[in-house]
Amino acid sequence: MRALFISIWPGNVMQRDTTKKYYIIHSWLGVVTGILLFIVAYTGAFSVFGHNELKVWANEGVRGGVTHDYGAVEDLVKQHASDVGEDYLDHIRIMLPGESSFTRLQIGFEKEVVLESGRHEHHVIVFSHNPKTLALEDTFKGSLNDWFLNRPQDMADFMVTFHADLHLGNPWGLVLTGLLGLTLFASVITGVIIHRKILRELFSFRPLRSLRLLFTDTHKVLGVWGLLFHGTIAFTGAFLGLVLVLLVPAAAFVSFSGDQEKLVETFLPEIEPAITGVPAEPRPGDILTQFRENNPHVMLIDANIHGWGDESAIMAITTLGGDTLAASETFELSAVTGELQKSYSTFGKHDSVTGVFLDAMYPLHFGNFGGVFVKVIWSLLGVGTALLAVTGMMIWIERRAYGPEGNLSKAAYHRISRFTVGSCMGLVVASLTLFYSQLLLRVDAAALTYWLGVVFFSSWALVIFYALFIKNSYQSIKTLFLLCGLLAVGVPVLNAVITGDILSLTLFNGKTITAGVDATLLVCGLFCIWASRKLPAKRPDNDSLNVSNRSIPAEDVA
Amino acid sequence: MSAVIIIFALVANIATIVLWRTQRSKQGAIRLLIVALGVIAFLTSCVLLAIPYAWTRAPFIALGVLGLSGWLCVFGGALLPTPKVTG
Amino acid sequence: MARPPTLFSAPKARLLACILGVLVTATLITAGGATYLPFNEIDRIGVPILLFPLTWSLLFLYSAMANSLWRVWAVLSVLSVVHAGLIYQHLAG
Numbered sequence: 001m002r003a004l005f006i007s008i009w010p011g012n013v014m015q016r017d018t019t020k021k022y023y024i025i026h027s028w029l030g031v032v033t034g035i036l037l038f039i040v041a042y043t044g045a046f047s048v049f050g051h052n053e054l055k056v057w058a059n060e061g062v063r064g065g066v067t068h069d070y071g072a073v074e075d076l077v078k079q080h081a082s083d084v085g086e087d088y089l090d091h092i093r094i095m096l097p098g099e100s101s102f103t104r105l106q107i108g109f110e111k112e113v114v115l116e117s118g119r120h121e122h123h124v125i126v127f128s129h130n131p132k133t134l135a136l137e138d139t140f141k142g143s144l145n146d147w148f149l150n151r152p153q154d155m156a157d158f159m160v161t162f163h164a165d166l167h168l169g170n171p172w173g174l175v176l177t178g179l180l181g182l183t184l185f186a187s188v189i190t191g192v193i194i195h196r197k198i199l200r201e202l203f204s205f206r207p208l209r210s211l212r213l214l215f216t217d218t219h220k221v222l223g224v225w226g227l228l229f230h231g232t233i234a235f236t237g238a239f240l241g242l243v244l245v246l247l248v249p250a251a252a253f254v255s256f257s258g259d260q261e262k263l264v265e266t267f268l269p270e271i272e273p274a275i276t277g278v279p280a281e282p283r284p285g286d287i288l289t290q291f292r293e294n295n296p297h298v299m300l301i302d303a304n305i306h307g308w309g310d311e312s313a314i315m316a317i318t319t320l321g322g323d324t325l326a327a328s329e330t331f332e333l334s335a336v337t338g339e340l341q342k343s344y345s346t347f348g349k350h351d352s353v354t355g356v357f358l359d360a361m362y363p364l365h366f367g368n369f370g371g372v373f374v375k376v377i378w379s380l381l382g383v384g385t386a387l388l389a390v391t392g393m394m395i396w397i398e399r400r401a402y403g404p405e406g407n408l409s410k411a412a413y414h415r416i417s418r419f420t421v422g423s424c425m426g427l428v429v430a431s432l433t434l435f436y437s438q439l440l441l442r443v444d445a446a447a448l449t450y451w452l453g454v455v456f457f458s459s460w461a462l463v464i465f466y467a468l469f470i471k472n473s474y475q476s477i478k479t480l481f482l483l484c485g486l487l488a489v490g491v492p493v494l495n496a497v498i499t500g501d502i503l504s505l506t507l508f509n510g511k512t513i514t515a516g517v518d519a520t521l522l523v524c525g526l527f528c529i530w531a532s533r534k535l536p537a538k539r540p541d542n543d544s545l546n547v548s549n550r551s552i553p554a555e556d557v558a
Numbered sequence: 559m560s561a562v563i564i565i566f567a568l569v570a571n572i573a574t575i576v577l578w579r580t581q582r583s584k585q586g587a588i589r590l591l592i593v594a595l596g597v598i599a600f601l602t603s604c605v606l607l608a609i610p611y612a613w614t615r616a617p618f619i620a621l622g623v624l625g626l627s628g629w630l631c632v633f634g635g636a637l638l639p640t641p642k643v644t645g
Numbered sequence: 646m647a648r649p650p651t652l653f654s655a656p657k658a659r660l661l662a663c664i665l666g667v668l669v670t671a672t673l674i675t676a677g678g679a680t681y682l683p684f685n686e687i688d689r690i691g692v693p694i695l696l697f698p699l700t701w702s703l704l705f706l707y708s709a710m711a712n713s714l715w716r717v718w719a720v721l722s723v724l725s726v727v728h729a730g731l732i733y734q735h736l737a738g
Contacts, residue, residue, distance in 0.1 A: 018710070021652050025709050186702050203579050205632045218633075225628030228621050238698040247694045250676040254732050255690050267687065325614040353684075354691025370611045370619055373564045377622040384629065 019194055026190040027396055033183045034393035035423045038386045040180055042427055043163040044233070045382030048367050048375045049517075050163075051101050054156035057517040058438050059103040060499055064511040066098030066131045068300075070292070074285025076127070076134065077107055081308060084109045084125050089308040094284065097131035099299040100320060103154075104137065105129040110144065120261075121145075152445035155434040158452045164241075167453065171245040178241025184234035184385075191223055198224055211540065212398045219391040222384050229381040230388065236365035267358075269349055271332065273307035273314045280311035280336045287315055287338040291331070298322055298329075305335050314341070325369055326359035372516075386424075393420050415468070418476070422467025423460075425480040430460035432487040435521070439498045474538050481532035488525030492518035560610040564623065567603035571627035574599040579631065600624060655714045662708045666721045670728075671701040677728030680735040 030037075046054075056062050073094060081089060088109035095106040108126040115121055122144035128137050140147050153161075165173025195201055201224055205217045223230065239247075252263040288303060299320040307313040313335035322329040326345030333340050347355035363369035367378025397420070400406030401413035437455045441448060463480065470476040495518060496502040503522070506515035574596050581592055600620060607623075608616035653659055678693030693700075704724075708717045 017652060021710055024652065025706070182698055182701050182705075185698050186705055189702060189706065202628065203582070203632055205636050207636050221629065221632045225632070226625045229625050232618075235698045238701075239695070242697065243694065246672060247675060247697055250672050251679060251690045251694055254676045254735060255679050255686075257736070263690070267691075323612040323614075325612075325618075350687050352687040352691065354688045354695060357695050358691065364618065367622075370615050371560060373561055374611075374615075374619055374622070377564075377619065377626060381622055381625055384625075 019196075022190045022194045026187055026194055027392075029183050029187045029190070030389070030392040031396045033180055033187075034389045034396075035420060036176075036180055037184060037389035038393075038424050039166070039427055040163060040177055040237075041233075041382055041386035041389060042424075043159055043431070044237075045379045045386065046431060047160045047163040048379040048382065050156045050160040051368075052099060053372070053375075053513050053517060054159070055101060055103065055154065056098070056513045058154040058156050061131050062098040062103050063499075063501065063514050064509070066096075068096060068288070068292075069134075070285040070288040072134055072285075073105065073107075073288070074283070076105075076129065077284055077305075080107055080109065080125075080127050087111045088123075088125055090306070092305040092308055094303040094305075096300050096302060100301045101157075102302075104131050105134060108147075150446060153449045155438040155452060158434060158449060158456070159431065174241050174245045176241075178238050178246070181234050181236075181238030181241055185231065185238055188223075188227065188231045188234055192227065195220065195224070212395070212402070215391045215394045215398060219388060219395060222388045222391065226381055226384045226388070230385055232364055233382070233385060236361045239361055240365055267347060267350075267355075271304070271306045271314055271316055273310065273312040275307055275310050276312050278311040279309055280313070282308060282313050282315070282335040283338065284315060284335065287333055287335065288317070290338055291317055291333070295319065301328065307335070311336055320368070321371065324359070325363060327363040327366075327368055390420070390424050414471075414473075418467050418470070418473055419464065421473050421477055421480075422464035425467065425477065425484070426460040426463030428484050429463050429480065429487065430456045432484060432491070432521075433459045435491045436487075436494065439494055472538060474536055478532050478535045478537055481528050481535060485525045485528030485530075485532060488521045488528060490525075491521045563606045563610060564619070567607060567620065567623045568627055568630075570599045570603060571624050572631055575627055575631045576635075579635070653709075654712065659708065659714055659717070662714065662717050662721060663705055666718070667701060667704045667708055670721045670725045671697060671704055673725050673728040673732070674700055677731045680731045 077092065077094060081092065088111045090112060091110040093106075093108040093110065095102045095108065097103055097105050106126055106128050108124050110122055110124045113121050113123050123142065124140070124144050124147050126140040126147055128139070129135060130137055140150075161167060163177075165177060167173065168176065192198070201220045203221075205221055206213045207217070248260055248263060249258075252258055252260040256262040256266075282305060284303060284305060288300070292300065301318040301320055304316045304318070305313060306316070315333050315335035317331045317333065319329050319331065320327060324345055326348065329343060329345055331340060331343045345355070345359045347358040349355075367375050394417070397413050397417045400408070401410050401417065406413065433455050434452060437452050441451050441455075443451050467473070467476045467480070470479075492503050495514075501511060501514050501518075503515060503518045506512070506518065574592075578592050578596060581588060584592075603620045603623060604616045607619050611619060675693045675697050679690045682689045682692060684692060704721070708721065711717050
């Protein structure tokens with residue numbers, strides 16, 4: 001550790017070499033992960049609104065909110081409970097539409113089956129109802145895992161999943177995004193160490209001097225002002241990415257002889273009512289109505305009933321948006337009398353320091369702990385992280401294509417530059433095509449994710465080829481900004497044509513989320529069109545590094 | 559109410575940052591005063607944000623608002639026309 | 646003409662230490678930490694898991710920055726062997 005500490009607190013003859021080493025680590029970490037970091041950060045800024053803003057926009061059925069008739073919900077639960085049979089009544093889950101990820105009222109009945117191998121498997125019967133008319137739309141019977149994997153998804157799910165695992169799945173996708181979090185965290189630390197005049201750099205922005213200074217100053221300003229956010233996102237992202245694929249298996253191997261289920265049960269104990277055998281009528285409708293009246297500002301996600309039909313039955317209501325930093329809070333009530341027994345956050349059942357921090361990881365990463373305004377802040381800061389990655393890449397390329405560093409030819413650095421432009425701008429274009437796909441694709445719900453992927457990745461690839469083909473990157477950036485602008489402005493128009501939700505109407509008829517998404521796209525689109533008009537069509541003259549100045553001045557170390 | 563407080567916190571932070579930026583060449587008591595103002599602005603935004611968001615969340619939101627304020631000041635400031643120095 | 650001295654000695658071996666050595670060591674520390682930390686059961690398992698990004702970053706920066714690569718491998722090996730031993734001892738008895 002001595003080397004690390006000596007270099008963190010310099011003051012010896014090695015200081016210059018040490019700073020240069022940190023600079024080299026910082027720049028290589030950035031260039032190796034730059035494009036991937038842009039992808040994950042940009043999709044992260046998008047995913048902040050995945051649940052429930054984009055979810056509501058993508059599903060006409062829940063636009064304008066859903067008014068719940070909990071009495072009618074109770075009737076449906078009781079009717080299905082009498083149909084499914086006794087062995088499916090261990091755990092009943094009522095998933096309420098419109099407030100988070102559910103777009104239909106779903107009532108699930110679960111039983112635990114012991115397989116020949118000794119392993120436990122959960123079997124479910126799930127009834128899906130129309131969110132407004134409550135008409136039964138379909139029934140699923142099979143394993144819990146199959147139900148989860150085959151649930152219908154939309155563009156919001158597509159984007160959130162892409163952010164989490166790049167659609168590479170578990171484990172490789174999660175490992176990749178987790179490692180990306182680690183490298184970003186190391187980049188943040190090295191960035192702080194090499195910027196010794198950090199306070200001066202808070203205001204250093206010289207956009208008109210040269211392209212190199214524009215990139216360097218933008219990178220520093222984005223980095224320094226957003227330092228704590230970038231650090232938080234990196235730390236929580238690394239944790240969330242690696243926790244399931246590396247950390248939990250490692251901890252389970254030591255503490256529970258490899259039994260991961262047991263480890264999860266230790267941290268997240270299941271609700272087990274003390275069954276008395278005395279029959280009693282559960283009243284989920286009345287309890288939910290009363291709970292909603294007492295807690296008008298929280299989001300009700302689902303209600304889980306354990307021990308159906310017994311006087312000791314427990315109803316656990318999961319909520320979002322309470323007074324804690326934790327994303328979700330669960331209230332345990334008697335399913336018969338409605339008496340509140342206890343409330344706790346996801347990891348708050350035990351009195352532990354770890355639980356507090358584990359609870360904070362997800363909300364601090366996704367910014368879903370304080371309503372839509374906090375989401376807006378998190379999303380804008382997330383765009384800052386994405387721009388941090390891309391400006392870092394451009395500095396690296398500038399120093400090599402027009403400066404004294406690097407071993408490749410100028411043409412090779414230009415190709416890297418064009419690929420970077422295509423990858424980053426292409427992702428923006430591809431993300432906008434998701435809105436069109438969601439509105440225009442008329443395919444089976446189960447096949448929608450596949451077709452969303454086809455459109456998304458095809459459009460992304462097309463833009464990459466276009467950017468590689470056009471030699472003048474300035475012209476391609478200008479054109480792609482215009483394309484992004486037109487695509488974004490076109491979404492509210494197409495939405496109005498297809499669904500009839502015209503922006504001027506949705507602003508006033510209660511469909512505020514739909515209006516908010518449309519208006520945001522409109523503003524972003526107009527900004528892109530404006531930026532496209534302002535951007536230069538070719539590289540400005542006299543805009544290269546002074547080649548004679550071969551050493552890196554401390555204040556230019558980016 | 560949360561929207562009003564967030565906008566208030568944003569304006570308070572921007573005002574402090576602008577003051578800091580314009581007066582940063584000053585030394586002594588003025589410099590100390592600006593640092594104190596900066597800390598007070600941040601703490602005030604924490605206290606105000608704690609009203610709708612609770613204490614456990616307010617510091618995180620205040621830090622986010624501070625970061626955004628900095629970007630707005632620096633990038634927004636560059637868009638403003640600067641007076642030409644003559645003579 | 647003599648080549649100027651490089652800032653990073655043995656770059657390929659150092660890259661291996663930074664990528665593979667650090668990940669393995671950090672994982673072993675995370676797993677092995679649960680055997681000796683003086684906390685309750687939940688915190689004993691949870692604290693090393695929560696600190697994993699910090700553990701990795703410190704080891705990564707040390708491995709990248711240290712002048713002597715032998716010392717890097719020695720530190721990583723000692724940490725790995727000690728934690729592997731603690732895990733073995735815990736599982737065996």
